[in-house]
Amino acid sequence: TISMKDEILKRILAADGEAVSGQELADSLGVSRTAVWKHMQTLQEEGYTFDTIKKKGYVLTGVPNSLSPTQIKLFLKTEHFGRLIHYYDVVDSTQTIAHKLAQEGAPHGTIIIGEEQTAGRGRMARPWESAHGTGIWMTVIVRPDVTPQQASSYTLVVAVAVTMAIKTLYKDVEPAIKWPNDLLINGKKCTGILTEMQAEADLVQALLVGIGINANQAAADFSPDIADIATSLRLEAGEEINRAALVASILHYLEQFTELYVKEGFASLKTLWQQMSCTIGQRIEVTTIRERFEGVASGITDDGVLQLTQDDGTVRTIYAGDIKI
Ligand code: BT5
Structure with missing residues (x-):
């Protein structure tokens, strides 16, 4: 059920910058003009800003910078993903909370969000910078009907979903997927993905899909450690990012692509992945836990495994690792 206040907000959002008259809102929702005015006051207290145009009505000029469940649900179109939201101001890592919730049986599509992480992490326990509110x-807790082997390509599915969401909302921004888990814009990292798994021998209990996106940072907000390699969507798009709308869009694509992936495997998303990737065809250096290779990233298999053609013609398959382009 959606409250009257949220219904009013939905209509003003849907007007997309056009004025919405208070009288029309009152009439169509069957409430008094005063009731509408009171809800508008509450919305302003929550951080929404409006211009009031004489004889025309309200025009939305700003949304609060918050990822609260109320904000996200305004934009959400999914069936499962994001229908249960655990929202925190400060957490150590959303991955840690997700592991615990998944063990306790949290349903498919549950999400955990923190405005700030004090111990955000990447792969191999590398730190992930997660400043407050930016x-x-x-x-996302995902419970797909796939084997643990199949699940290893899920990170690529997530990368495609996040790329689609960003491209849809910000037409001038073109993220490129760097295998396996980075999205780059103009060569700099704006997104990292960390997929962890709870599994038995041949059964996936849950995938814990960590998504970290730099949204509204200014260049000076990044620590010296990453200042040269990181960017934010705001820096690239040149406008303030509505994080709640972006979360909802990511969940929309992730739900769609997850269904496809469970039914038909990674192969069904391979073409899309290749179009969005900046890896294939490039000369790369690969570091795996044990070894280092050089060569040309010549392709990706239907299982999402990277193929590297070395200078002597040997083709190696790379399941996990870091690459340098
Ligand atoms: C990743 O690891 O890129 C996966 C990052 C996943 C973060 C999400 S946020 C929600 C969830 N909760 C968590 O605790 N984690 C997940 P990896 O490929 O290992 O890259 C890590 C490297 O990226 C670091 O060593 C830095 O060089 C760089 N880095 C750290 N913070 C960054 C940031 N905010 N933006 C861009 N690069 C960053």
């Missing part, structure tokens, strides 16, 4: 620090 980014999207989120973990």
